[in-house]
Amino acid sequence: MNNVFLLAGAVVVLAVFLYNRSSLYDPIKFSLPSPPKLEGPLAVNSHLRGAKLLLKGQILGPESLLVEGNTIYTGTWDAKVLKIVDGAIQKSVQLPTLSGFKRPKKCATFETEPSCGRPLGIRRLNARQIVVADAYLGLFTIDFDNGDTVKQIFSSNSKPGGHKAMFINDLDVSNDGKRLFFSDSSTTFDRAHFLQGFLENRPNGRLIQLDMGSGDARVVLDGLHFANGVQFHPDRVSVLVSECSMARIQRYFFDGPKKGRHEVFIDNLPGFPDNIRLSHDKSSFLVGLASVRYAGQLLSFMDLLGPLPAVRRFILQIVPEQYLFPLMELVAKKYGFVLELALDGRVLRTYQDPTGAVVPDVSQAIDDASHIYLGSFHSDFIAVIPKKSNFLYFFLRLFSSIASMDNFASVYRHMLAGQLVIRLVSFLLNFALLRLVDPSLLGFFNVKMTLLYTTICFLSREPIRRLCLSSDFPLHKVPLYASLSPLFALATIFLCFVPWVFFGVSPPSELAISRPTNALIVALFALSALAETFAEPSIVCQLKMGNIAEYAKNNAILVLSQKAIAFFAVLFGMNPLFVFPVAQLLGSLLFVWLHRSLPFSSSSSSSSSNCFPFSFASLRLFDSSHLHLLGTFLCHSLLKQSLTDGANYLMSFTDLLPLKVQAIYDAVERLGSLVVRLVLQPFEESAAIYFGTQIRRSSHGKATDEEKRRHSSDDGKTDAHSSEFAVVSPISSAVSSPICAEFLLLTRLIVTLGFVLSVFGSSFCWLAAFLYGGQLFVDNGADLLLFWYSVYLPLIAVNGISECFVIATLNASQLLLHARFFLFLSLFLHLPLSYALCSLFGALGFVFANLAVYSLRVLFNWYFLRPTLCAQFDENDNDVQKMARQSQKEMQMYRQLLPGKKFSSLLLFTLLVLSISRFVLGQTLTIPCQFGHLILGALLFCLNAFAFFVWECKPSMLDFGEKKSK
Numbered sequence: 001m002n003n004v005f006l007l008a009g010a011v012v013v014l015a016v017f018l019y020n021r022s023s024l025y026d027p028i029k030f031s032l033p034s035p036p037k038l039e040g041p042l043a044v045n046s047h048l049r050g051a052k053l054l055l056k057g058q059i060l061g062p063e064s065l066l067v068e069g070n071t072i073y074t075g076t077w078d079a080k081v082l083k084i085v086d087g088a089i090q091k092s093v094q095l096p097t098l099s100g101f102k103r104p105k106k107c108a109t110f111e112t113e114p115s116c117g118r119p120l121g122i123r124r125l126n127a128r129q130i131v132v133a134d135a136y137l138g139l140f141t142i143d144f145d146n147g148d149t150v151k152q153i154f155s156s157n158s159k160p161g162g163h164k165a166m167f168i169n170d171l172d173v174s175n176d177g178k179r180l181f182f183s184d185s186s187t188t189f190d191r192a193h194f195l196q197g198f199l200e201n202r203p204n205g206r207l208i209q210l211d212m213g214s215g216d217a218r219v220v221l222d223g224l225h226f227a228n229g230v231q232f233h234p235d236r237v238s239v240l241v242s243e244c245s246m247a248r249i250q251r252y253f254f255d256g257p258k259k260g261r262h263e264v265f266i267d268n269l270p271g272f273p274d275n276i277r278l279s280h281d282k283s284s285f286l287v288g289l290a291s292v293r294y295a296g297q298l299l300s301f302m303d304l305l306g307p308l309p310a311v312r313r314f315i316l317q318i319v320p321e322q323y324l325f326p327l328m329e330l331v332a333k334k335y336g337f338v339l340e341l342a343l344d345g346r347v348l349r350t351y352q353d354p355t356g357a358v359v360p361d362v363s364q365a366i367d368d369a370s371h372i373y374l375g376s377f378h379s380d381f382i383a384v385i386p387k388k389s390n391f392l393y394f395f396l397r398l399f400s401s402i403a404s405m406d407n408f409a410s411v412y413r414h415m416l417a418g419q420l421v422i423r424l425v426s427f428l429l430n431f432a433l434l435r436l437v438d439p440s441l442l443g444f445f446n447v448k449m450t451l452l453y454t455t456i457c458f459l460s461r462e463p464i465r466r467l468c469l470s471s472d473f474p475l476h477k478v479p480l481y482a483s484l485s486p487l488f489a490l491a492t493i494f495l496c497f498v499p500w501v502f503f504g505v506s507p508p509s510e511l512a513i514s515r516p517t518n519a520l521i522v523a524l525f526a527l528s529a530l531a532e533t534f535a536e537p538s539i540v541c542q543l544k545m546g547n548i549a550e551y552a553k554n555n556a557i558l559v560l561s562q563k564a565i566a567f568f569a570v571l572f573g574m575n576p577l578f579v580f581p582v583a584q585l586l587g588s589l590l591f592v593w594l595h596r597s598l599p600f601s602s603s604s605s606s607s608s609s610n611c612f613p614f615s616f617a618s619l620r621l622f623d624s625s626h627l628h629l630l631g632t633f634l635c636h637s638l639l640k641q642s643l644t645d646g647a648n649y650l651m652s653f654t655d656l657l658p659l660k661v662q663a664i665y666d667a668v669e670r671l672g673s674l675v676v677r678l679v680l681q682p683f684e685e686s687a688a689i690y691f692g693t694q695i696r697r698s699s700h701g702k703a704t705d706e707e708k709r710r711h712s713s714d715d716g717k718t719d720a721h722s723s724e725f726a727v728v729s730p731i732s733s734a735v736s737s738p739i740c741a742e743f744l745l746l747t748r749l750i751v752t753l754g755f756v757l758s759v760f761g762s763s764f765c766w767l768a769a770f771l772y773g774g775q776l777f778v779d780n781g782a783d784l785l786l787f788w789y790s791v792y793l794p795l796i797a798v799n800g801i802s803e804c805f806v807i808a809t810l811n812a813s814q815l816l817l818h819a820r821f822f823l824f825l826s827l828f829l830h831l832p833l834s835y836a837l838c839s840l841f842g843a844l845g846f847v848f849a850n851l852a853v854y855s856l857r858v859l860f861n862w863y864f865l866r867p868t869l870c871a872q873f874d875e876n877d878n879d880v881q882k883m884a885r886q887s888q889k890e891m892q893m894y895r896q897l898l899p900g901k902k903f904s905s906l907l908l909f910t911l912l913v914l915s916i917s918r919f920v921l922g923q924t925l926t927i928p929c930q931f932g933h934l935i936l937g938a939l940l941f942c943l944n945a946f947a948f949f950v951w952e953c954k955p956s957m958l959d960f961g962e963k964k965s966k
Helices: 002-020 191-200 301-305 309-318 321-331 391-397 405-433 439-468 475-482 485-502 515-533 536-544 548-571 576-596 616-621 624-644 646-653 659-672 674-694 705-712 737-763 765-779 782-791 793-809 812-841 844-870 879-896 901-922 927-951
Strands: 052-054 065-068 071-075 080-085 088-094 119-124 130-134 138-143 149-155 168-173 179-184 205-211 217-224 227-232 238-243 248-253 262-266 271-278 284-292 336-342 347-353 364-367 371-375 382-386
Touching: 065 119, 065 364, 065 371, 071 119, 071 130, 080 119, 119 168, 130 168, 138 168, 179 227, 179 238, 191 309, 191 321, 205 227, 205 238, 217 238, 217 248, 227 284, 238 271, 248 271, 271 336, 271 364, 284 364, 284 371, 336 371, 405 548, 439 475, 439 485, 439 515, 439 536, 439 576, 439 624, 439 646, 439 659, 475 536, 475 624, 485 515, 485 536, 515 576, 536 548, 536 576, 548 576, 624 646, 624 812, 646 812, 646 844, 674 737, 674 793, 737 765, 737 782, 737 793, 737 844, 737 879, 737 901, 737 927, 765 782, 765 901, 765 927, 782 793, 782 844, 793 812, 793 844, 812 844, 844 879, 901 927
Parallel strands: 168 227, 227 271
Antiparallel strands: 052 382, 065 071, 071 080, 080 088, 119 130, 130 138, 138 149, 168 179, 179 205, 205 217, 227 238, 238 248, 248 262, 271 284, 284 336, 336 347, 364 371, 371 382
16 A cells, blocks of 8 residues: 555656656647537448458558549658559659758658658649658658659748748649648647647648749748648639638638738537648648547547647656657557548538548548548558449540540539430420410510520620639639629620511411510510529639539529420410519529529629629729720620521521421421530530630730739739730640540540431431421421431531630730631621521421531631640651651551441441431331331440440540650
8 A cells, every 4th residue: 555655656756857848848728619410411331341442551641632533642651752643552752851951761650750850731733843852851842753853942941031931731723723722730849749839739730832933932821720632622712721720721812802911711620630631622621630539429538638738748757758759659549530521611422431441530621523532641541432323424524534534524414414304394385385385476485585585595694604614813803703694784785686686487377476575575585594693603604613513403494484384384274475584584583593692702892793893893893904805705706696596697687498398497406406505515515614614725915904914013024925915826835735635535536426426416407307396397407407417417516615715815916816717607607508598498408508508617716726735745856857756646646536447347337327217217106117227226335335344445545745865
């Protein structure tokens, strides 16, 4: 018993001695909010339990990951930066140590870590280089494809804000590569002593901005508690940074109305946040939790000891430095936890391993369209969790190993889902209306009135969306420019009202449409289009931020509500003359209500999002160069609309075709372009959004007002030939090699789809026309119209994708050249040719005219595309060799746009067999003949699908810009 008292007394004396002894540690008193309950979106689950462990036992501490297709880059505890391809380590690079230090033979220990270095945050800088943050050494760029070249861009000996960066942690780079943010977790403790800094919890963490041009680093946000993960927000005006020891994430605004301010993005997390990464579809954030804290937990260490700094100081004094982390590992609960946050900070869902048996902790989560990859600062593996199967993703991945294609797949998935619902239901309702409503009345509404509606919508939306969705257009200005849409709509209505009321094909007398009734119908359709423009600020903000799903869903509701209201009203005996315009207006009002209930952006100030263009006070907010570009887009859109709907304009304002024939032509066009609307139209819309946000537009010829002020204030001399402000002819400087490669891959995909649709569409046109419209359609040549529609499907496809790419890259002067070409096509070729061919061949003449015009549009687009793509060929040989090699690569590029020889031969064979079947069986109106024709087509389609996956899944991809090492 005496020994026990003696031991207790010794412990008390030691505790008093250590407490009163001067200490290097000075913890602060703090308190965290009560830990959250694991319920709702935080509810316990076991999603991480099914993880596959990649490179188990071959790596150590892959804290941060960069995933690009089948390639993973990571930094490990033994001071290596690894390139992992197809699950195997392909290359390994070590960063240069600080001057005067020699790297020890054995790294990955507490003692040698400061000398060896510790690579942490890792990001893609540009097409060739990645950038890595080393906790001790600084920031480095690595080019794995150019002799593993390593270059330091920031030294840890630098003293931004007067203090040396002791613990460089994570980083992120802006899309244009000009601005880099990185976190310095502590100005006192390095990474080996991170737990000492964590337990002290003094606010000495910092967020530092590095100018990639000048190399200047400055502190933009200090007073952070253990600054950790860094991630740009998709709004392009703010950046997120984890305050790990306070279980929260801060948001700093480096641009926009809130410039220089910061706010809490999310507080009271169920754990301590490490790295933050934007999801592959840019719709959410993935946050890894290094450790957990939640209500009901047996021991939440930081929550318990936060108000007790003396206890934490005692622990720091009594436990040797090298044993503190192993001790905490014994105390802390093993629990794998990943948070998925919305762009406004809401918790969407979680991925958990409650036992920590498979994934004990997570330093970072990063995803592509099919998997989530998990990093850890001490585990000996990379955990990979499969997502739900996604056929579209798999289909697109057959054509590419480029990681950013995942973004396109995500955009297209939402667009396709919306268009699929819209077009199928609309197709079925129109099929029924053909049997319920006079064809002449359908022709009046589906051609003339729909043309008015689409003209107003297109001219009031297209120019503004082209401008605002450009990659270099700031998000906080989107509401201001998008609110011009009602003005554009009013101007279009003013120009269109008189022609639509007083001119054009007169409705047949049996329809009893008087001029006042006609004027009322025109007014309702115009009001419908005008109403939708008031939702544009919300729509464009959602598209800019990558929220494609919401846009696609509301767009589907718009079309379905309009069609469904009209159908059911007609079905119950109401007058179609009244029903169609009212249904159109009601659907548009519902659409506006759905979008106006959505926030513009969490970063948009009220002043910017509520600005009203009719107020002269807001005119000062517009930028002259942006308005100039907007005007150019408007002219371009006006001419594009006249080309796209030229046939409908001719039908509406000439007597080439009576309304009854117009209704049949419209129905045939809907049927013939069903695949275009289902597959190619969302493909084109997705490409426009994707290329617009990924490509930085080449110089406009003059800088924005803001750029001029910034440029004029620079101390250095102005370079008269600076590409920043000079008008440039080629567009290649604005497009990176990966984007060009993606364009070629998408073009090959769309060309292949177009050929398949042409082969099978041309063989079943008679059956489709008969089933859709009966003998009336066949008697009026609907089958022949469908045949020619299927022939020029590939042309529509190639024009759509190439035009999206070109428009995303052209500057204002080049857009004007493009617009002048459209003007020539429209006034001097398309409209006269359509009129002449329609007079000769009837409705079929419109198809022939479109074939000619689309061919010229494709050729003109490739006039712009060829220099851009050829500029990516990086040749170092003499002129003769360079020309020969460039010509060879150019031919390889053109061959790559077409299906392979085997698949092309199979398509030709399929066309031959189906053509024979069509003439022998397809035009005989008996069930056995038609059934036999269908069975043969189905078998050949299955054969082509199988051959596609076998032969076309891994085409040889053109490699841009590969420098040959000498």
